[in-house]
Amino acid sequence: MQPLKNELPSADNVLFVFYNFETTQDTKISETAKLHVPILVCLQEFCTACEMRDDYEQDCECCGKGRHSFFEDPVGDLLSYLCEPRPWYKKVEATAHNAKAFDAQFILNRAIFLKLT
Numbered sequence: 001m002q003p004l005k006n007e008l009p010s011a012d013n014v015l016f017v018f019y020n021f022e023t024t025q026d027t028k029i030s031e032t033a034k035l036h037v038p039i040l041v042c043l044q045e046f047c048t049a050c051e052m053r054d055d056y057e058q059d060c061e062c063c064g065k066g067r068h069s070f071f072e073d074p075v076g077d078l079l080s081y082l083c084e085p086r087p088w089y090k091k092v093e094a095t096a097h098n099a100k101a102f103d104a105q106f107i108l109n110r111a112i113f114l115k116l117t
């Protein structure tokens with residue numbers, strides 16, 4: 001165990017991704033419950049190089065265009081996107097709009113299905 005340091009963690013070489021799923025509730029799973037089925041995921045991302053840009057409408061030299069959406073297989077496409085090799089970054093930190101009650105469930109279900117470790 002390391003002692004706590006009185007310094008902020010470095011954000012260098014980190015790609016921050018923020019995502020949000022939209023779902024339908026057309027699938028009934030019981031008399032009183034409906035299944036949330038993801039139909040769209042939108043994400044925004046930024047890195048330390050983004051902070052230096054004057055115009056956020058321009059692509060970042062490191063992370064690219066900064067906004068993406070996936071709708072054919074929102075969960076699988078998001079996971080594939082997050083796992084793409086990125087020479088600029090040591091890690092990707094993904095934050096869900098509503099992970100506590102909603103968005104993380106789709107990722108967890110897919111990770112279990114794929115037996116990801």
Ligand SMILES: [Zn+2]
Pocket residue numbers: 046047048049050060061062063064
């Ligand atoms: Zn960037």
